[in-house]
Amino acid sequence: MRAFAARNRKRLVRGFVVLAHVTGALTSVSAVMETRTSQGAIAWAISLNTMPYVAVPAYWVFGRSDFRGYVTARRTHRKELATFWETFDQSLRDQKLVAPREENAPHVVENLAKLPATRGNDAELLIDGDQTFTSILEGIARAKDYVLVQFYIIRDDEIGRQLRDALVERAGAGVRCHLLYDEIGSKLPKDYLTTLRDAGVQVLPFNTTQGDANRFQINFRNHRKILVVDGIEAWVGGLNVGDEYRGLDPDVGYWRDTHMRVEGPVVQTIQVSFAEDWHWAAKVELPGLNWTPRPAANGADKRLICLPSGPVDPLETCTLFFLHAINKAESRLWIASPYFVPDAQFISALQLAALRGVEVRILIPEKGDSHMVDLSSWSYVPDLHAAGIAVYRYQKGFMHHKVTVIDDRYCTIGTANFDNRSFRLNFEVTMAVDDEEFTGEVINMLETDFDNARKVQHGELEQKSAWFNFWVRVSHLAAPVQ
Structure with missing residues (x-):
């Protein structure tokens, strides 16, 4: 009787394992077809096929990229x-x-926002x-x-x-x-x-x-x-x-x-x-x-436009808007974000801005509320430094604001972080301002923030332990699903 029960348990375990891996394989097809980024699709596909017991329910809850209805x-x-x-x-x-x-050429942003840029x-x-x-x-x-x-x-x-x-x-x-x-x-x-x-x-x-x-x-x-x-x-x-x-x-x-x-x-x-x-x-x-x-x-x-963005947009509104802002910069590009986990296209755009002579500064917290995000943010520093981009880590407390300055005339304040979640998964709203006086106030505000931050030195990441660098790379690989 005990031998029969043991055989049944083994059959159930084998059946569960087979079912889990089949379900993982089928779900990975959905991940490959539906995930918006190739990095995210690869991360999900690997985890769904190697760890289906955990990854399948996680994908059903966290993995979808379309908001039906x-x-x-x-x-x-x-x-x-x-x-x-x-x-x-x-x-x-x-x-x-x-x-x-003819004053501020807002048609790109208007087409993204599906809303008019207004004055007054x-x-x-x-x-x-x-x-x-x-x-x-x-x-x-x-x-x-x-x-x-x-x-x-x-x-x-x-x-x-x-x-x-x-x-x-x-x-x-x-x-x-x-x-x-x-x-x-x-x-x-x-x-x-x-x-x-x-x-x-x-x-x-x-x-x-x-x-x-x-x-x-x-x-x-x-x-x-x-x-x-x-x-x-x-x-x-x-x-x-x-x-x-x-x-x-x-x-x-x-x-x-x-x-x-x-x-x-x-x-x-x-x-x-x-x-x-x-x-x-x-x-x-x-x-x-x-x-x-x-x-x-x-x-x-003052000239302003409201840019709502979210996973229901036909285009990646938030992504395209901030790429447009980076590409528009001629002299100054300052970005403050508590969660700085951009994908490769943003790093390339930032590098190009620096190479054409734009002063690019990135302000992030010294210590945030997500250890994985903190580690991921370090992974971008060498590529940013290679193009002459300055990275600052805020010291006074936790920096949570989402602010950008483009030249001396344009700025944004809103809810969107520089990460995959804000660019593709969250419902966000960003206010873009075309006004020298207001932008000047924002510049003064950020200058105070930079005074309360430390500038990350070249080679600083390389001087940290091998174990730290390993976890930085692991966190970077997980960035698309953070």
Whole structure:
């Protein structure tokens, strides 16, 4: 009897092993056909065939590169918005609020964004958490008609409860409040959500797993941070809602981040991004939004464009935008990113920029919140140094902002990192500014950051231990799936 049971167990084990490897082989075909980069396809194919017991479920959860259903939802929503959008577009032209192409040649970015570059805007630079959250809470308090709020992370801590209470107060005053959060990034307790809903605030998770085809996916994350008040002013940038973003986490310490507040016709284009995400999450249109553009009240005339990007775009919007920005640089290219894990095309573009005489600087944290990303970032240093590119590692605390400067006139502030996830998998939003005065403020801000950073020396990686260099290479090979 025992021998019979043992034989059955062996048959089951052999059957499981065969089934696992067959499933891994079949899944690797899907990975080769669907993964957006050759490096990622190779990494998945090897792991699916050699370690199917772990890699197969991991691929089902993390490996997909297409977000099924959102494309159809976006197409439907754009049809529903068509009347409003035609009115908005005509009003922009009537008021001469479309940024003229002969001034800043925005057609490449406009074609990527599917949104117009506008003029007549004002932009305020917000440095670190205290400035940002003070501005956001004051903006919510000014709301008379509606508030749209979207964050990747919202904590149930002091600042998270301040946001909750601000929305509850406005909802009690008759203001329509809509809150959208990423359910992977935010782990909000039931009583936090109940307090909001009982006050009349409409709260939804982005819900990437809705639909049978998406049931197990958590690979696509809504990483956007957007707040819109009355269709008049908006906030976009790197900060989520949590006390660590104010530098109050003793384990993290000082948190370096950047946000921006904008006013003018660009607000409606930011609003489009939120409305599309809400439509996906709620399956209904968000009614009653203000689609009437108006110039900034103070008469400012800054040129801005909003660039939403994500895995549903027909082109790799975020990738192409930043490649365009690098190729556009003539004298200065400064990039600050907490997660610097670019693919080969970006390294080549950065090298070419340096070789044509552009001052290229890369600013990354000395110590980040991902050990694998920290190791991966070292792997790029020799190739960057070979072209004369300076790499700085921020020392004062954790640097989290996503900022670029191109020459003395253009800059970007947004949510996208320089990594595969932001370029291809996350829903992101980037604000591109064509304005010397505002860009000058950003340059001054980054110069302070460079003063608080150390410059990586030539040969520094080679001087580290062989074991360290080995793990740097291993992390680099895993970069496409990080």
